[in-house]
Amino acid sequence: MAATITEKIFSRRCAKEISAGDVMMAPIDAAMIHDITGPLAINKFREMNGTAVFDPAKIIMLFDHQVPADSIPAAENQKFMRDFAAEQGILNYDIHEGVCHQVAVEKGRVRPGDIVVGCDSHTCTYGAIGAFATGIGSTDMGFALKYGALHFRVPESLKLTTTGTFQNRVGAKDLILRMIGDLSVDGATYRAVEFTGDTISEMSIPARMTCCNMAIEMGGKAGIVAPDEITRTYCDGRMDDGWLDLAPDEDATYVLEREYDAADLVPQIAAPHNVDNVGDVTQFEGTPVNQVFIGSCTNGRYEDLKEAAEVLNGRKFAPDIRVIIVPASRTEYLKALRAGLIETFVEAGGIVEAPCCGPCMGGAFGLLAPGEVSLSTSNRNFRGRQGSTEAEVYLCSPATAAASAVTGEITDPREVA
Ligand SMILES: CC(C)[C@H](C(=O)O)[C@@H](O)C(=O)O
Numbered sequence: 001m002a003a004t005i006t007e008k009i010f011s012r013r014c015a016k017e018i019s020a021g022d023v024m025m026a027p028i029d030a031a032m033i034h035d036i037t038g039p040l041a042i043n044k045f046r047e048m049n050g051t052a053v054f055d056p057a058k059i060i061m062l063f064d065h066q067v068p069a070d071s072i073p074a075a076e077n078q079k080f081m082r083d084f085a086a087e088q089g090i091l092n093y094d095i096h097e098g099v100c101h102q103v104a105v106e107k108g109r110v111r112p113g114d115i116v117v118g119c120d121s122h123t124c125t126y127g128a129i130g131a132f133a134t135g136i137g138s139t140d141m142g143f144a145l146k147y148g149a150l151h152f153r154v155p156e157s158l159k160l161t162t163t164g165t166f167q168n169r170v171g172a173k174d175l176i177l178r179m180i181g182d183l184s185v186d187g188a189t190y191r192a193v194e195f196t197g198d199t200i201s202e203m204s205i206p207a208r209m210t211c212c213n214m215a216i217e218m219g220g221k222a223g224i225v226a227p228d229e230i231t232r233t234y235c236d237g238r239m240d241d242g243w244l245d246l247a248p249d250e251d252a253t254y255v256l257e258r259e260y261d262a263a264d265l266v267p268q269i270a271a272p273h274n275v276d277n278v279g280d281v282t283q284f285e286g287t288p289v290n291q292v293f294i295g296s297c298t299n300g301r302y303e304d305l306k307e308a309a310e311v312l313n314g315r316k317f318a319p320d321i322r323v324i325i326v327p328a329s330r331t332e333y334l335k336a337l338r339a340g341l342i343e344t345f346v347e348a349g350g351i352v353e354a355p356c357c358g359p360c361m362g363g364a365f366g367l368l369a370p371g372e373v374s375l376s377t378s379n380r381n382f383r384g385r386q387g388s389t390e391a392e393v394y395l396c397s398p399a400t401a402a403a404s405a406v407t408g409e410i411t412d413p414r415e416v417a
């Protein structure tokens with residue numbers, strides 16, 4: 001039967017033909033827990049009389065949301081998880097490596113064709129390397145930790161095809177914002193979002209991660225790109241030839257198909273207070289900004305920092321705004337450091353923090369006062385997301401963030417030489 005990528009993954013992992021709508025118990029190849037939801041999942045595991053996790057090597061544990069611990073409850077949560085890791089023999093990256101989704105992929109803990117669950121809604125990021133990855137709640141995670149399997153209803157798929165070449169300073173973030181604007185925050189509810197077309201085929205893995213990361217912002221159960229040679233190079237030995245067969249069949253069934261032309265796309269902005277409140281940057285030009293955040297699991301990778309530094313091009317940030325740059329992981333931080341990007345940001349007047357979620361969720365630092373405006377490369381702009389419920393968060397690409405950080409107001413990066 002003609003199958004989507006998602007149907008192929010479930011069929012392979014369950015060793016029988018599986019179609020969208022089927023409900024079955026499927027094996028879990030990796031399970032990710034972090035400092036916020038990890039303790040809840042461990043408590044659920046205990047309530048289910050869990051004594052030993054199904055396979056310590058398949059559990060990805062780290063702390064990224066409130067690190068280094070910014071309160072006594074955060075410190076207690078982290079201690080609780082450290083003790084659990086020691087008891088169960090789980091490798092704990094602790095506060096050392098960065099944001100969970102970046103770390104899970106870059107450390108090779110996820111492979112193309114895997115079924116992965118995480119106690120975090122942006123677990124869908126791993127679809128960038130052709131895994132079926134989805135966020136789950138703590139009760140499901142308690143079960144998954146114990147049994148290494150979970151009940152799934154295999155989702156129907158959406159096919160979003162993009163062709164053409166992006167204009168200068170337009171890229172993956174603008175594309176995914178445009179798609180969310182089109183489809184709305186519930187346009188893909190419980191669907192797997194397949195990203196395909198020439199533009200996606202030419203995208204790097206970090207850019208594909210930006211797209212898949214935000215599938216959840218249109219309600220998606222997963223975002224996914226069929227693994228190809230770019231995936232193989234990135235995964236460096238973790239992908240066998242069989243996974244190239246994951247490409248969807250020509251006549252696979254989709255509940256919705258849309259086509260996008262990358263060449264037509266201009267820089268996009270998601271305005272407060274919903275991620276689907278999207279428009280061209282030109283609609284928002286001149287909006288004064290108090291804080292710019294460049295980072296997160298959406299846009300905190302080396303590529304993103306490089307683009308921001310290129311737009312900056314030796315200029316200084318506007319003196320009356322705060323510019324906070326947080327690399328998504330230690331590896332990406334080191335790449336940026338060695339390439340001189342960190343020096344560029346610091347010289348420009350920015351604050352560079354160690355890898356973590358940073359101001360993305362307003363969990364640790366960089367909070368906004370009432371009436372303040374943030375321009376952020378992250379993925380959510382809900383009321384109160386980065387501090388006061390009276391503050392406003394606009395979402396954009398790293399290029400737009402950098403251009404705006406120079407002028408102090410929302411600025412089209414194509415207009416900055
Ligand atoms: C804290 C965590 C559960 C949450 C999520 O699930 O996504 C956070 O990472 C976010 O981005 O809102």
Ligand code: SF4
Pocket residue numbers: 065099100101120122296297298356357358360361378379
């Ligand atoms: S960087 Fe933001 S979106 Fe990503 S996991 Fe952390 S809080 Fe969630």
